[in-house]
Amino acid sequence: MKDLWRLLRLFRPYAGWIALGILLSLATLIANIALMAVSGWFVASMAIAGTAGVSMNYFTPAAIIRACAIVRTGGRYGERLVTHEATLRLLSGLRVWLYEHLEPLAPSGLQRYRSGDLLSRIRADIDTLDNFYLRVLAPTVTAVLGGLACGLFLLADDSRLALILAAFLVLAGIGLPWLVRILGDASGRRVVSLKSDVRAATVDGVQGLAELQAYGAAGAQAAKIAGLSRQLAREQQRLSGITGLSQGALAMSANLAMWLIVWTAIPLVRDGAIAPPELAMLALYTLAAFEAVMPLPAAFQALGETQAAARRILEIADAESQVKEPKNPAALPQGFGITLTGVHFTYPEADRPALAGIDLDFPEGKKVALIGPTGSGKTTLVNLLLRFWAPERGHITLGGDDIAKLRGEDVRRCIAVVSQHTHLFTGTIRDNLRLAKPEASQDELEQACRAAELHDFILAQPDGYETQVGEAGLALSGGQARRLTTARALLKDAPILVLDEPTEGLDNPTAKALMRTLATLMTERSVLLVTHRAEGLADMDEILVLERGRITARGDHRHLLDSLPAYRVPN
Ligand code: ADP
Numbered sequence: 001m002k003d004l005w006r007l008l009r010l011f012r013p014y015a016g017w018i019a020l021g022i023l024l025s026l027a028t029l030i031a032n033i034a035l036m037a038v039s040g041w042f043v044a045s046m047a048i049a050g051t052a053g054v055s056m057n058y059f060t061p062a063a064i065i066r067a068c069a070i071v072r073t074g075g076r077y078g079e080r081l082v083t084h085e086a087t088l089r090l091l092s093g094l095r096v097w098l099y100e101h102l103e104p105l106a107p108s109g110l111q112r113y114r115s116g117d118l119l120s121r122i123r124a125d126i127d128t129l130d131n132f133y134l135r136v137l138a139p140t141v142t143a144v145l146g147g148l149a150c151g152l153f154l155l156a157d158d159s160r161l162a163l164i165l166a167a168f169l170v171l172a173g174i175g176l177p178w179l180v181r182i183l184g185d186a187s188g189r190r191v192v193s194l195k196s197d198v199r200a201a202t203v204d205g206v207q208g209l210a211e212l213q214a215y216g217a218a219g220a221q222a223a224k225i226a227g228l229s230r231q232l233a234r235e236q237q238r239l240s241g242i243t244g245l246s247q248g249a250l251a252m253s254a255n256l257a258m259w260l261i262v263w264t265a266i267p268l269v270r271d272g273a274i275a276p277p278e279l280a281m282l283a284l285y286t287l288a289a290f291e292a293v294m295p296l297p298a299a300f301q302a303l304g305e306t307q308a309a310a311r312r313i314l315e316i317a318d319a320e321s322q323v324k325e326p327k328n329p330a331a332l333p334q335g336f337g338i339t340l341t342g343v344h345f346t347y348p349e350a351d352r353p354a355l356a357g358i359d360l361d362f363p364e365g366k367k368v369a370l371i372g373p374t375g376s377g378k379t380t381l382v383n384l385l386l387r388f389w390a391p392e393r394g395h396i397t398l399g400g401d402d403i404a405k406l407r408g409e410d411v412r413r414c415i416a417v418v419s420q421h422t423h424l425f426t427g428t429i430r431d432n433l434r435l436a437k438p439e440a441s442q443d444e445l446e447q448a449c450r451a452a453e454l455h456d457f458i459l460a461q462p463d464g465y466e467t468q469v470g471e472a473g474l475a476l477s478g479g480q481a482r483r484l485t486t487a488r489a490l491l492k493d494a495p496i497l498v499l500d501e502p503t504e505g506l507d508n509p510t511a512k513a514l515m516r517t518l519a520t521l522m523t524e525r526s527v528l529l530v531t532h533r534a535e536g537l538a539d540m541d542e543i544l545v546l547e548r549g550r551i552t553a554r555g556d557h558r559h560l561l562d563s564l565p566a567y568r569v570p571n
């Protein structure tokens with residue numbers, strides 16, 4: 001329940017829309033009950049007047065009936081309009097809210113989640129949450145207020161009649177939903193987690209299709225998805241069975257209540273306590289009153305799903321990034337020299353440290369290379385510099401200030417990265433470039449692409465800079481994609497350039513050509529080149545050899561060639 005209260009607090013900005021929707025649905029409900037009751041009374045009165053041969057005023061009741069019908073129809077229309085408007089506002093508000101919580105978590109706080117699972121939380125769980133208003137909150141409030149009004153109205157007539165109606169309304173509105181909830185709770189929970197599993201398995205299956213086929217595992221993945229889907233269908237079938245049962249039980253209690261009320265009212269008519277036409281009115285009134293509680297079993301059933309979704313969403317909102325942003329961030333320092341002193345770092349759940357006591361001085365304008373075998377901690381060091389992760393011990397300074405005192409965003413503004421992982425967004429080449437500098441002019445874009453030696457390739461495309469790339473467009477080759485990231489890094493024009501295995505995965509000639517391009521960019525900047533290739537090492541001011549999280553040798557190219565036999569390996 002605590003989760004739902006927190007959810008309600010998120011709904012606060014939309015309280016006006018929410019209340020208006022509930023008000024309209026209450027008006028519709030009451031208009032419908034009044035319509036049924038007055039019609040019953042009217043038809044019975046007319047029949048009695050007819051047989052007795054007396055005339056009666058039928059203008060007033062006819063007008064009331066018409067008014068009720070208009071309010072009911074208009075109310076229903078308005079209610080749909082308003083509740084949907086409220087839902088859409090809620091949904092977009094919740095998405096933005098979730099995204100705002102996700103963003104500072106990346107990447108350290110998100111590594112526990114699979115991408116399919118995250119997608120599912122952003123899309124499906126948020127969608128489920130809109131049920132909370134449409135299917136849970138609005139019907140429940142309407143039912144409680146409407147039911148109370150119905151009971152009070154009968155109380156004016158006769159307390160026994162009011163008691164019977166109240167008892168059956170409580171039975172159908174609370175007892176039945178409660179039963180449905182008990183029967184469907186476990187299934188509801190399983191449906192939410194199964195839906196997420198199916199989505200995650202499907203996303204994995206599509207994204208990893210090439211791998212799955214290469215290893216002949218596509219069939220197994222398909223079987224896994226089919227198995228999960230079958231389980232999901234079974235749970236949904238169970239939920240549908242429970243829904244059907246509850247609807248039958250609801251109709252039965254409405255009819256039972258009607259018969260009991262008529263049966264109790266007959267002696268009252270005989271005694272003259274109530275007029276004969278009121279009997280027909282009571283019967284229809286009772287039946288119509290149950291409309292108030294009709295959505296409640298479904299509401300309680302949705303409650304299970306909603307709670308599970310709320311918990312999953314709030315779990316992300318509560319997740320903490322491993323990197324703590326400072327409360328009062330310091331201003332960016334003037335210089336851009338970097339030092340690391342005694343830096344230790346271990347990934348969560350890893351059994352050995354990725355970095356174990358790194359001391360490093362990286363003065364402004366210097367070119368430093370970091371070499372070492374795969375898994376030695378090179379990328380980890382880059383991630384610590386970028387403040388994607390924070391060291392568990394030791395300090396990193398930028399321009400003499402501890403970067404823990406700076407905002408991550410500010411630190412990253414000083415560093416441009418070209419790495420082995422390039423994500424191209426679905427969009428044009430121009431969009432992908434502008435990521436680094438949204439206000440960049442066409443001239444600036446072209447200048448960066450010329451320097452990255454990508455301009456001619458872009459011009460050769462029919463749409464030039466408007467060429468679609470990424471998932472929905474042109475797939476760039478590894479080298480071209482790397483050149484695009486290089487152009488991006490140039491546009492960013494940061495004083496520190498970090499190249500994390502920029503030629504990884506490229507064939508030799510492509511790699512050599514790219515390194516030549518990069519070398520021209522290294523002038524006038526501090527450069528940290530992470531590599532396991534020999535190219536460019538001779539031009540570096542200092543080379544650090546990293547092994548299992550420790551710096552095991554350092555010096556310039558010549559010095560290492562002379563002193564360290566193992567150093568020849570990259571050649
Ligand atoms: P390199 O870039 O030198 O190849 P990394 O810095 O990527 O090495 O990795 C150093 C060590 O940390 C490796 O043992 C690797 O398995 C581990 N590691 C890297 N990234 C993560 C992560 N996100 N979570 C847990 N362990 C990681």
Ligand code: MG
Nearest residue numbers: 378379380501
């Ligand atoms: Mg790496």
